[in-house]
Amino acid sequence: MSGKRKRQDTSELQNNVFNGGREINCMVNINTEDNEDTSDSESSDIDEEDIEDVSDDEYEEEDDSNEADSLDEDDTDEENEQHQEDNEENCDTKAKNKQHTRSDRDSGIDDSPNDKEETTEDKYKLFKSKATRRQISKTKSTSDKDTQECSQDPEIPDEYEEDSSDEEDLRNTIGNVPLKWYDEYPHLGYNLDGKHIIKPKRGDTLDNFLNRIENPDFDRTVFDKQTGQDVRLSDADLDIVKRVMSQKVPDASYDYYAPWIDHFTYEVMEMPLSGRTDSKKSFVPSKDEAAYVAKRAEQIRRGLIQYTHKREKKYHFYDLWSDKKRLRRIHDPMPAPKVKLPGHWFSYNPPREYLPHFNKPFGSLREVPGYKHFIHECWERCIDLYIAPRKRVLRVNASSKDLIPVLPKAQDLQPFPTMEGLVFKGHRSIIRSISIHPLGKFLASGSDDQTVKIWEISTGRCLRSFDIEAAVKWVAWNPSSKLFLLGIVIEKKVIFLNPETYLTDKVVVKQTNAVFKEEPDQGDYIQPERVRTAVTWRKPTADEWAKGYRIVIDHFRSVKQIVWHKQGDYFATVIPQGDHRSVLMHQLSRWRSQVPFNKCKGLVQAVQFHPKLPFLYVATQSHIRVYNLQKQRILKKVQANCRWISSIAIHPGGEHFLISGYDCRLNWFEMEYTKRPRILRYHKAAVRCAAYHRKYPLFASASDEGRVIVSHGMVYNDWLKDPFIVPVKELKGHKMFEGLCVLDVTWHPYEPFLFTSGADATIRLWH
């Protein structure tokens, strides 16, 4: 194929050479086609014999054209004759060419146009090419037009008729330089003899004007920039210019809609145009190629070039778990938690109660739309899987009931107070303190309404009411059975009262009165300065005596509490603001007082005597100090595990004590091991006070939330055994008043009765 192709190419080349350009050739062809109609009769006359001739002629023509070319180069403007000959020759070759091209076409449509026609056509072509050139020059130099004519009639064969683009420059003797370089000279280049070529005359503007008027061809005269001559355009030229300006093909006879002829078809001709035999070269294998192949083969043999074989597939499945080898895994693998499974809520047709209000379920499956967040949820899961930090969390799979400790039934731990028995009404204000007579018959209560009332426990009657001059802060019965004496604390005073009633034992009352009738003899006892300034004992006045007062002790600051020793002779008073004299010890029988401590360590909140031993418990805000009174030494200092102690209660056994605090907690201490108290979180508000029962294993605590909790608190002789504490009853009854509710709690000395005094001015008995 290649051979044939080559041949075609060469013939084209030849054509180009002959006809001065391929373009023209094309045009000719087209034109001839246009003329087909006229020259139909002659069309089919071309024989195949001619083809052979043509092929023979080709070589000759080639030579001729070469000659012509060489001649052309030498030609000057004047040598027209020779050119004419050349032209004739050219014409001949053209005719032959035409035949050749015609035979090139496989269609077999032939036409042989006349020579005349051809010549005219050729002229057209030439004009066209010139005109285009002129057009350009015209646009460039419209300003300096000259009227000078250049007689170039279309009839006279032009010397430049067959010029190729290379030959054009021959007319321009100055070469391809700007024309303005010659502006100062009268000439414009040189001719072959070396003489000046004088510029055509150029008139001034007046001449120009005259020229315009006089010269009928003024409009079609154009200045040729390259030669410096004026050129008159013919009608055909003008026509072409017009066509070009209107963006048409310059050739007027050009048919835009002519059928397309594929001259250079890719199809290989069965019968090649030229009968030339293939060259030897085309048969002999290329040595270069052979060398290249040998080189590659060598490289492949050596393994320098590797051709990839069949590519492996990315996914190929087989029995992956066939062997039992174990690969290394990541450290401490934690499988991701599974997605939660849906409940009834997510059903497309759930029970109606699961749907939001006024929503109806889908009537049937076909109505269910696609879920629009599906991809998003999938994506979120993916994100979670790779970016969410994982952690093992213990999930408790228990109900709250499993956590509640199993306690013995309260019924098995009876007796304890379970219900409200009596309500002692009569006071008009907050009852700060209550106390029960050691024999369990009378109840004394001190209130903010400045009275002290004595109640009979069995009936709940108020036996007597004493008006005291100030709000009563504390009341405490003397524990001795021989005296019938009540200690009362008001402001700075401590008053001892004999609240005799018609129910009291007359003998005891008399005895009491007798005891306090006279002041005991002090002898040579000299009161120390510290004590004298703090305390003064005095006998009550006659009025006061009639009221029942037996002794009045004035303190230097307000007193908070009075605590009796179990024998009833000694008592202690607490003065919170008393600094180093905040705890005072008194002896009733000898009217003497003592200041036991030189220093005060914190605000003293409460004081308590040990039930059996001569120990004193002093509770400051957050500490408890136990003193041995006999040896006058500190015995123990206990950190109370409490921010603000409100009261202290000591177990009748003496080994345990209970501390209530304003931070809502009760602390049960063991004397032997005070580091870790049992913390009882019964209450949600400040615990006001706590109290042990003297006989039963019971204790009670009262808090500001209004609850009194009675607990069973068994203590064992075995030291290793922890006390057995069970809350058994919750008592509610008192009403809240100004944020206060239950203020004092006391147990009956031998019955399991509980007495509580409240801010609602009542005392309640629980049994």
Add this chain to the structure above:
Amino acid sequence: TRDGLLLLLLLLLLCFSTKMAGIKKKKGEAGEVKKYITRNAAVKKLQLSLRDFRRICILKGIYPREPRHRKRVQKGDSKIKTLYFLKDIQFLLHEPIIWNFREHRAFMRKMRKAWSRNDKQKSRKLCTQKPFYKLDHIVRERYPTFVNALRDLDDPLTLCFLFSKLPAIHRTPLATIEMCRRLTIEFMHYVIEANALRKVFISIKGYYYQVEIMGQLITWIAPHPFAPRNDTHIDFKIMKIFAEFYITLLGFVNFRLYHSLNIHYPPKLQDMVKSKGKKNRNEIISEHVASLNAPLLRNKVDDDDEEDGIDTHLLDEDTDQLQAAREEALKKKKQQCLFKGLKFFLNRETNLESLTFVIRACQGQVSWDESTAEGSTYPVTDESITHEIVDRPQKTQKYLSRYYIQPQWVYDCINARILLPVQEYFPGVTLPAHLSPFTLETATTTALYVPPEKKKLEALQKGDLPLDQLQDVEDSEDEDSEDEEIKESETTVEENKDKKCDVELEEIEEVKEAVQNPSIEKMAVHEGSEVIVKKSEKNRREKEETRLSVMMIPRKQKRLYRILRTKERKEAEKVVRLTNKRKIIDEKEKQKKKKSRTIENSQKRSVVKI
């Protein structure tokens, strides 16, 4: 010797000096700190880009860990950083895939160069040499045993089912989607062949399927049969990486599963498929496979029945448990051949894939109209069809020999493990609620809300309610219920009265006895009367007791107790809310029915009059 002495002295001095200085412990050199590494440090250590790090983490299944003391681990910084185990990162250092990443990077560089030079020949040549990696060893590494892989199959299946429904666009390439489609279909085929389906649930999100394979419960969601809405803000790159791994995993799992049943893998059909029309034979086969409606070719058929599969040696001691396990196994077997002998025909507008899968997994036969999809086995005209599944109610029901039912019946039957009465599922009828099979509550539980439908279902399962007469019973109930209610209220009042009277009488008697007692002189043992404690009193006492014992909970457990308590309270509130709501809804419906009935009656009357 002198030198030796000197040396000794020097050593001693050194020792002393170190002792004097004391060994200081530096922060961040020992303990928990050494266990963790931040993400940035890990990326630096592995010399990877962040994108590649993410890819390797996803493929290798490495995830950040929550340290016990974050501040300590981050050397005093309390900002939240992503922390990995250092050991995991060190483990990654030896991963061969990282080399593939690097190769890929080099390849991309070459490719870019070729593109920029417009060297098409080179880029074409490079394309053939594109590096890729295989994930086989990673699958093996992450799942040392096959059961491990099964246990973790939920997410892969869900993602693959999603991908199989996605459109093939640039973000989701066709190859991945086709692979996902293929693997999901294969998996469903296995489930059909093994009869492993346990639970199905149609939710608003999609179809939940639960399958039991080798004792592992696997649940996945298949989206509703619409093209999922493609959100543009979602980064599909991550999902693609996951899909890549999941495809590999699922392929190996499928292979193994198929071979456990002696089925040919990749699946082949038992019967030869007739090729109709001009379609390619392979295409037709793949379509038939995708229709899920053809049995697969097995290598050999083994007839020996499997045993119960209960580990009796573990349950020997506990006979109750053994009994329960046996019952469960029996139920499962029943479920496996629930639709055996039934012939279904799926009408248009039903979800072919889901229904075929579900019915065939319970040994039913399915077909559909030939024109709707490939793989139908018998036409509508077949007289032996027992159930025709219709979603849109049709006016003409041609065949008397079959039931026309809605698709929900199939799903409900599988969950209930019995064939439910079809009356409630006729086309056009308001369907009974579709309940989730995944909830824990049973009719006896009190802590959770049990919808009445569930109670009814359980009664059906037990056989308390006859299957056939259900409808009638309900109707009669409806009619009678009003009267009954009135009666009930009356009776309750009476009962209350009686009770009160009894209590009062007894009290009076007691008092009388007490009065009379002193008059009785002889000691005697009398027949005691039962002490009646009022319910409210009892409740009150119980409450108080619990309140007191709650006080004794140790502080360490108190918080937990409170949490549990609030949870329980919320649950209880929910139960109350739902029961109340249900009550209201039921009443409304009853009233509606009444109205309609009265209208009907009046119409009838008017007709009669006319």
